[in-house]
Amino acid sequence: MTSRDHREKAIKKAGFNTFLLQSKDVYIDLLTDSGTSAMSDRQWAGLMMGDEAYAGSRNFYHLEEAVQHFYGYKHLVPTHQGRGAEHIISQIMIKEGDIIPGNMYFTTTKLHQELAGGKFVDVIVEEAHDPDSLYPFKGDVDLDKLQAVIDEYGADRIPYIAIATTVNMAGGQPISMKNMQELRALTDKYGIKIIHDMTRVAENAFMIQQKEAGYQDKSVAEITRALCDLTDGATMSAKKDAMVNIGGFLALNDDKLFDEARNMVVIFEGLHTYGGMAGRDMEALAIGIAESVQDDHMKARVGQVHYLGNKLLEFGVPIVKPVGTHGIFLDAKAFLPHVAQDYFPAQVLAAELYIDSGVRAMERGIVSAGRNKETGEHHYPKLELVRLTIPRRVYTQAHMDVVAESVGTVYENREKINGLKMVYEPKYLRFFQARFEKL
Numbered sequence: 001m002t003s004r005d006h007r008e009k010a011i012k013k014a015g016f017n018t019f020l021l022q023s024k025d026v027y028i029d030l031l032t033d034s035g036t037s038a039m040s041d042r043q044w045a046g047l048m049m050g051d052e053a054y055a056g057s058r059n060f061y062h063l064e065e066a067v068q069h070f071y072g073y074k075h076l077v078p079t080h081q082g083r084g085a086e087h088i089i090s091q092i093m094i095k096e097g098d099i100i101p102g103n104m105y106f107t108t109t110k111l112h113q114e115l116a117g118g119k120f121v122d123v124i125v126e127e128a129h130d131p132d133s134l135y136p137f138k139g140d141v142d143l144d145k146l147q148a149v150i151d152e153y154g155a156d157r158i159p160y161i162a163i164a165t166t167v168n169m170a171g172g173q174p175i176s177m178k179n180m181q182e183l184r185a186l187t188d189k190y191g192i193k194i195i196h197d198m199t200r201v202a203e204n205a206f207m208i209q210q211k212e213a214g215y216q217d218k219s220v221a222e223i224t225r226a227l228c229d230l231t232d233g234a235t236m237s238a239k240k241d242a243m244v245n246i247g248g249f250l251a252l253n254d255d256k257l258f259d260e261a262r263n264m265v266v267i268f269e270g271l272h273t274y275g276g277m278a279g280r281d282m283e284a285l286a287i288g289i290a291e292s293v294q295d296d297h298m299k300a301r302v303g304q305v306h307y308l309g310n311k312l313l314e315f316g317v318p319i320v321k322p323v324g325t326h327g328i329f330l331d332a333k334a335f336l337p338h339v340a341q342d343y344f345p346a347q348v349l350a351a352e353l354y355i356d357s358g359v360r361a362m363e364r365g366i367v368s369a370g371r372n373k374e375t376g377e378h379h380y381p382k383l384e385l386v387r388l389t390i391p392r393r394v395y396t397q398a399h400m401d402v403v404a405e406s407v408g409t410v411y412e413n414r415e416k417i418n419g420l421k422m423v424y425e426p427k428y429l430r431f432f433q434a435r436f437e438k439l
């Protein structure tokens with residue numbers, strides 16, 4: 001525990017950016033669920049079985065088997081984490097001037113598409129941009145929007161459509177199986193591939209089991225596999241669903257693409273049988289994949305997120321509804337209606353929450369959205385959010401109570417909160433390192 005005075009100094013020193021705080025100054029860390037989950041006893045035992053051979057480690061083959069069995073993809077290219085896989089898939093599939101439609105942008109994914117010469121086009125359903133819409137599958141693709149993109153640019157300029165299961169920036173919202181099936185039918189008609197951001201696929205599968213007609217008797221494992229089977233390849237940040245501290249991969253069904261990816265991984269990550277991970281990390285990941293698709297685990301994990309969400313709803317705090325899977329997203333526009341988006345309402349709200357209680361959250365609004373590459377203007381996303389992200393198997397319900405009470409306190413005092421100005425802005429992924437001062 002730290003004092004309010006200590007936290008005021010710490011956040012000022014961090015340029016009002018929670019990414020720049022030291023973790024020792026944080027009490028409950030809800031910055032991210034990435035690499036922050038607790039590994040199980042079995043995963044820790046796996047670390048002891050690391051085969052650190054440079055080439056052909058036995059842990060690679062175990063991981064390959066897990067990816068083939070649980071996700072159904074034919075080929076595995078390990079990478080150090082998700083963006084390593086995004087880099088490789090973007091470089092091998094995207095040409096200058098290509099268009100990549102997707103169900104809402106993700107920061108690193110979109111940047112890698114742009115660096116490869118492509119342009120991201122959002123084709124998610126309109127409901128996803130509305131924090132109050134109760135549409136149950138806000139990760140769905142609007143097939144008319146996608147058709148319009150195909151008609152405008154032609155299928156030849158669309159190397160693939162980028163589909164995330166559990167859409168992070170929309171508030172951890174799932175895509176439905178029905179929509180995935182329709183999407184497969186439409187893309188097949190044009191020979192367009194589906195590349196799956198499967199970072200939180202098991203959480204999406206759980207939501208399908210809970211909400212989509214016809215899936216109540218299917219296991220999370222079965223639904224996960226069915227989702228993957230509708231796609232051609234995947235990028236994975238294994239630091240989320242699979243509960244490892246580091247790791248990721250690219251998975252592909254196409255032999256030729258795999259050959260290219262396997263060649264490229266040796267330039268940027270490491271040999272194709274470790275790609276940036278230690279042998280022990282691949283072992284923990286193989287075990288974590290199996291644990292991630294267990295129904296009871298998912299029920300506890302998503303149940304805890306919903307516990308926090310329900311508390312905040314009771315307090316009347318504006319959050320993205322319906323509650324998603326990996327965190328609670330505060331609606332900063334509704335929380336601080338007197339702070340214009342140009343003065344970074346979500347950024348200042350995350351800072352104020354930290355000052356109140358030492359709870360660390362993350363901005364997911366205008367700072368994260370960055371600037372338009374052509375005009376240099378800010379993107380103004382409809383969603384201006386603060387994400388309270390819940391690591392898996394780490395915190396108790398009592399921690400959630402502390403978080404809810406602190407958000408409630410900040411909400412009561414919301415009228416006293418003013419905006420920020422940005423005083424330092426890095427070129428790429430500015431939200432990680434930007435600095436702010438009080439207006």
Ligand code: P70
Nearest residue numbers: 032033034081082083106107108168197199237
């Ligand atoms: C988060 C983390 C990572 C991520 C993701 C999806 C849907 C790819 C990645 C990249 C970490 C993060 C990353 C960028 C901005 C803020 C936070 N999400 N796709 O906290 O994977 O981080 O392993 O390279 O969520 O949500 P990786």
